Amino acid sequence: MSKQTLQIVKIGGNVINNETVLNAFLKDFAALKGPKILVHGGGKRASEISSAMGLESKMINGRRVTDAATVEVVTMVYAGLLNKNIAAQLQKYSCNAIGLSGVDANCILAHKRIVKDVDYGFAGDVDAINSQFIHLLLQNNVTPVFCAITHDKNGQLLNTNADTIASEVAIGMSELYLTDLNFVFELKGVLENIEDKNSVIKEINSKTYPKLVDKGIISDGMLPKLHNCFNALEKGVNKVKIGDVTLVKESIKLYTTLTL
Ligand SMILES: Nc1ncnc2c1ncn2[C@@H]1O[C@H](COP(=O)(O)OP(=O)(O)O)[C@@H](O)[C@H]1O
Numbered sequence: 001m002s003k004q005t006l007q008i009v010k011i012g013g014n015v016i017n018n019e020t021v022l023n024a025f026l027k028d029f030a031a032l033k034g035p036k037i038l039v040h041g042g043g044k045r046a047s048e049i050s051s052a053m054g055l056e057s058k059m060i061n062g063r064r065v066t067d068a069a070t071v072e073v074v075t076m077v078y079a080g081l082l083n084k085n086i087a088a089q090l091q092k093y094s095c096n097a098i099g100l101s102g103v104d105a106n107c108i109l110a111h112k113r114i115v116k117d118v119d120y121g122f123a124g125d126v127d128a129i130n131s132q133f134i135h136l137l138l139q140n141n142v143t144p145v146f147c148a149i150t151h152d153k154n155g156q157l158l159n160t161n162a163d164t165i166a167s168e169v170a171i172g173m174s175e176l177y178l179t180d181l182n183f184v185f186e187l188k189g190v191l192e193n194i195e196d197k198n199s200v201i202k203e204i205n206s207k208t209y210p211k212l213v214d215k216g217i218i219s220d221g222m223l224p225k226l227h228n229c230f231n232a233l234e235k236g237v238n239k240v241k242i243g244d245v246t247l248v249k250e251s252i253k254l255y256t257t258l259t260l
């Protein structure tokens with residue numbers, strides 16, 4: 001039997017911080033037919049709230065250094081405020097959303113990120129997705145909304161990059177579905193020239209990708225995003241796209257497609 005298509009959409013911090021844009025996007029997302037999953041970040045809001053609490057935010061290579069105080073703040077912001085607000089807006093648009101962290105029903109198991117020379121604290125890298133439980137929700141017309149909080153099965157909460165959550169969920173669900181992964185952010189796609197908002201590169205493949213990195217065209221947060229895109233394609237995800245909030249509309253023509 002052929003697999004059903006599953007849409008996985010990730011929204012980032014700049015979209016989440018603009019209430020009007022976020023609501024318009026959530027209305028379109030709610031109208032998407034078929035099984036779907038929303039993954040949200042919210043790094044920008046977490047940095048603002050940390051700052052208001054007198055905590056400094058430190059990012060290294062696109063990932064937040066998450067000390068004991070920061071893991072408390074990000075859990076409150078991602079798994080509480082943002083996750084529940086997004087689920088409430090989707091309910092308003094008649095999408096039966098369930099706001100979840102990776103802890104709930106052991107949906108996303110992770111381990112503390114260990115890399116040479118950098119102590120990221122309670123930042124997590126993903127080990128496993130509970131695809132059977134997520135499948136159960138989807139089959140009952142429930143739409144999971146995941147935030148960036150995971151756990152290590154030893155009682156420790158971990159903060160995981162939301163792009164990584166989206167690609168790992170897409171990889172994990174690929175055993176059951178044909179998965180389409182969509183990264184939604186504030187620009188129309190990956191740009192040839194960051195000053196020209198319409199200079200969207202329509203297709204990036206695994207050969208052109210390193211050249212764009214060498215030329216400095218791809219930098220900052222786009223580096224881990226593209227790494228996650230290619231990792232997803234290599235591990236069986238069907239389609240990967242990057243674009244703005246109109247990406248979930250069928251009529252949209254301008255975005256970046258990633259291919260192997
Ligand atoms: N070539 C590029 N095209 C588009 N954005 C780029 C490019 N190179 C670097 N960027 C930066 O990457 C950012 C997106 O990454 P990030 O801030 O992590 O997004 P999000 O929080 O939505 O995941 C953009 O806001 C932009 O500043």
Ligand SMILES: CC(=O)N[C@@H](CCC(=O)OP(=O)(O)O)C(=O)O
Binds near residue numbers: 162
């Ligand atoms: C470990 C790590 O970096 N976690 C991220 C999780 C949120 C996120 O990825 O948010 P955006 O998608 O809005 O950037 C962070 O705390 O910023």
